[in-house]
Amino acid sequence: MRILFEEMKNSGPSPNVYTYTIMMNFYCKGYYGRGADIEQATKLKEEMERDGINPSVVTYSTYICVICRVGHVEFALDVIRDLRSGNKPINSFCYNAVIYGFCQKGEPYEASKVLEEMRSCGILPDVHSYSILIDGFCKRGDFVKVFHFIDEMKHNDMKPSIVTYTSLFDGLCKSGRADVSLKLFRNFCTSGYEFDLVAYSALLKGLCLQGDLDSAMELFNEMINNGLIPTANSFNRLIHGFCKMGPLDKARELFNIMLQRGVLPTVFTFNVIVDGYCNAGHLEEALKLINEMHELGIFPNSYTYNGIIKRLCKQSSVEKAWELLPQMLKKDILHDAPYDIILDGFAKQLNPKKAMMLYTRMLKLGVTPTIYTYTILINLFCQSGNMYEAWNLFMDLLGRGLIPDTIFYTTIIDGFCRVGDMRKAWALFREMPQKGCSPNVVTYTCLINGFCNVHRMDVVNSLISEMKKRDINPDVVTYTALISGYRRLGNADRALELFTEMIRNDLLPDYAAYRHAFT
Secondary structure (H helix, E strand, C coil): CHHHHHHHHHHCCCCCHHHHHHHHHHHHHCCCCCCCCHHHHHHHHHHHHHCCCCCCHHHHHHHHHHHHHCCCHHHHHHHHHHHHHCCCCCCHHHHHHHHHHHHHCCCHHHHHHHHHHHHHCCCCCCHHHHHHHHHHHHHHCCHHHHHHHHHHHHHCCCCCCHHHHHHHHHHHHHCCCHHHHHHHHHHHHHCCCCCCHHHHHHHHHHHHHHCCHHHHHHHHHHHHHCCCCCCHHHHHHHHHHHHHHCCHHHHHHHHHHHHHCCCCCCHHHHHHHHHHHHHHCCHHHHHHHHHHHHHCCCCCCHHHHHHHHHHHHHCCCHHHHHHHHHHHHHCCCHHHCCHHHHHHHHHHCCCHHHHHHHHHHHHHCCCCCCHHHHHHHHHHHHHCCCHHHHHHHHHHHHHCCCCCCHHHHHHHHHHHHHCCCHHHHHHHHHHCHHHCCCCCHHHHHHHHHHHHHCCCHHHHHHHHHHHHHCCCCCCHHHHHHHHHHHHHCCCHHHHHHHHHHHHHCCCCCCHHHHHHHHC
16 A cells, blocks of 8 residues: 555655545554554654645544554643644544543543543543543542543533443442442433443453352343343353352353353353362262363363362372373373372372373473472382482482472481481481571471481480571470480480470470370
């Protein structure tokens, strides 16, 4: 179009105001996939003025609109003022663009000043002017201003539009006042307003978020009775509400109505119901829903599977969670699987074989293990006494540039203490500060227990002294380890002293502490 316009200027016929306005619209809307070209639009305006072609009000309003759209609202207002001083044609559309621009920037108070300026220069604000401003104040939550401008509209014999009131409903709902919004809605309906799907949707969302599902259902049925066709979003809001607050059967009933009415559920619809079933412990129903998704040609995403996998692992059904991974692989979403949750499930079952199979699969898929991943695996091998594998994983972790944290160090130190390799445990303990990790009471307790087992009470006493210097107070487990250690050495008096000290420090002895102190 630019080439054609240039040819027209060079070889005739000469472009007129209408031609220039078409070009202005071309630059302002963008072309060939580009955004608005404000630079070319400005050059075009200057060219028109230079060549004595007076831009029309449509030309100017189009130009002002694009300036606002790219965020230069103050500049757009300056343009309007220059046009006014030069007696150029401007209308409410020019001002409305600036009012909208300020509201989009979250500055409705500046926008209200523009409304006053508009009025002072003899251009009366229209319904659109007020609707934009009211929407801006609704988004700021200033309902005093909102009702002030609604009253001003009525005072000027201007009837607020459905758009005006929809902004009010939406604003009230977002500020947690869906009940007030519903009362106003009822009043306006009585006054003869017939609201559209947008207004109903805003109210439905607000009522569901507020937890008033009875009112939401009443409004939903009313919407259908008024001939409005609910969208997937309308159904989703209600389904989400019932899945969250119950009863779950009502959510399923709405889902069935959705299908009967020919409204295609979205992935979000299914995810919400899957979540509901998982939280209620109905995992078989959740798994059936995945099959229904396939039948409708809707593909589950990682969120769909992850919710089920997490719940299966919580219920110790790790094998079933494992069986879902091939399905995720087929859909190319295995990368987002909750591997650590399944790994933790296998670890709790003390199943290192399956855990390592999953770990190997992760690496093949390019999934980067985290510190938490390694902590789960190393803890598993430490519990089974396989410190060879635990150490190999530790080396692998360091090779990947990961920095162990306190929990990780404590886990592997405890593992070496359990098998009596106190040399390795001590070396790791002394390495912690170099890696920026501070030992905690659990770390010290693991070492104290380990050295008690090998009768190195000299080291134990030095560790207790170190704890005091660091203001780390021994807990029940620490005292129990000490009591047990001294009892095994035959020093019952020291064991009883520690038991008394524990009570004096407001620590409640557990069964193990009593058993070691008195048997």
